[in-house]
Amino acid sequence: ALITMRQLLDHAAENDYALPAFNVNNLEYIQAVMRAADATDSPVILQASRGARSYAGDAFLRHLILGAAEEYPHIPVCLHLDHGDQPSTCISAITNGFTSVMMDGSLLADGKSIASYEYNVDVTAEVVKIAHAAGVSVEGELGCLGNLETGAGEKEDGHGFEGKLTREELLTDPDQALDFVSKTGVDALAVAIGTSHGAYKFTRAPDGDILSIETIAKIHAKLPNTHLVMHGSSSVPQDLQDLFTAYGGEMKQTWGVPVAEIQKAIPLGVRKVNIDTDLRLAMTGTIRKNFKEKPENFDPRTYLKPATARMQEVCRERFEAFRTAGKA
Ligand code: G3H
Ligand code: 13P
Numbered sequence: 001a002l003i004t005m006r007q008l009l010d011h012a013a014e015n016d017y018a019l020p021a022f023n024v025n026n027l028e029y030i031q032a033v034m035r036a037a038d039a040t041d042s043p044v045i046l047q048a049s050r051g052a053r054s055y056a057g058d059a060f061l062r063h064l065i066l067g068a069a070e071e072y073p074h075i076p077v078c079l080h081l082d083h084g085d086q087p088s089t090c091i092s093a094i095t096n097g098f099t100s101v102m103m104d105g106s107l108l109a110d111g112k113s114i115a116s117y118e119y120n121v122d123v124t125a126e127v128v129k130i131a132h133a134a135g136v137s138v139e140g141e142l143g144c145l146g147n148l149e150t151g152a153g154e155k156e157d158g159h160g161f162e163g164k165l166t167r168e169e170l171l172t173d174p175d176q177a178l179d180f181v182s183k184t185g186v187d188a189l190a191v192a193i194g195t196s197h198g199a200y201k202f203t204r205a206p207d208g209d210i211l212s213i214e215t216i217a218k219i220h221a222k223l224p225n226t227h228l229v230m231h232g233s234s235s236v237p238q239d240l241q242d243l244f245t246a247y248g249g250e251m252k253q254t255w256g257v258p259v260a261e262i263q264k265a266i267p268l269g270v271r272k273v274n275i276d277t278d279l280r281l282a283m284t285g286t287i288r289k290n291f292k293e294k295p296e297n298f299d300p301r302t303y304l305k306p307a308t309a310r311m312q313e314v315c316r317e318r319f320e321a322f323r324t325a326g327k328a
């Protein structure tokens with residue numbers, strides 16, 4: 001059976017660690033996460049976006065994840081909806097066996113317009129009421145993810161808004177966070193601190209001007225018992241950029257969220273750290289390498305196996321760095 005996110009994050013808070021939440025889309029991603037969790041004795045959050053659900057299909061996703069739980073009965077597994085765009089999306093996830101949902105009311109359901117605070121409170125509180133009645137956890141999001149270097153706020157497709165947002169608009173307000181949690185009753189709160197989705201987060205190694213761990217400290221001071229969530233938290237390590245570009249991939253030099261910065265955020269209440277891009281790069285870089293080095297091969301297992309192993313290595317590194325290892 002699957003466990004809720006709340007149970008996992010409560011344990012993480014009691015024992016001062018965080019869980020990486022890996023986005024999964026197919027069998028190989030799930031195998032990579034589960035093999036790393038098994039090797040390090042770590043509890044697991046597997047998250048599926050709306051894109052993952054339509055790519056794989058809800059029935060396939062549910063059975064793949066139940067398969068993971070059956071194969072590794074000693075590893076607690078949570079199935080979480082990433083970035084639900086409206087209450088109906090969260091309800092369909094609950095119906096399909098998800099044990100946790102994110103209602104992201106920071107944007108309107110069109111995925112393009114910044115929502116009012118009142119709208120965000122309303123849709124999130126509505127989902128909390130329904131989800132909690134079904135024994136399912138809820139993550140909310142307050143603030144607009146986006147880039148403090150350029151002022152580009154982020155739409156759901158990862159592209160920026162027209163026009164610039166101010167530093168204030170791009171960082172979650174701690175007083176509003178306190179009000180939001182008390183009005184909605186969310187189990188976990190995603191906050192905006194200068195991270196964004198995808199590979200291009202920063203044009204230089206981030207410092208406090210563009211990655212605000214200080215904002216997390218301020219929110220934690222107001223909400224010491226609320227589990228905080230970092231989105232856009234792939235580290236985009238240089239070796240994965242090099243692997244991808246060495247075999248024909250096109251990507252300009254970029255910087256992600258350093259593991260060391262995430263480690264600073266853990267004593268400040270961050271309990272869930274979202275990672276998608278690093279697994280995409282590990283998978284695609286390894287497949288590119290194998291296509292180049294073994295052009296005669298056409299058995300997909302010959303490149304999916306090393307690609308899965310490279311993803312597993314990323315997962316193991318994060319389980320160890322966030323002190324998830326040994327907590328299953
Ligand atoms: O929120 C963004 C995650 O990286 C999921 O991406 O919507 O392309 O599946 P996706
Ligand atoms: P990355 O693009 O940094 O991996 O972020 C993933 C994420 O936040 C999913 O919700």
Ligand code: NA
Pocket residue numbers: 104106107141143144145
């Ligand atoms: Na958002």
Ligand code: ZN
Pocket residue numbers: 083197231232274
């Ligand atoms: Zn996200």
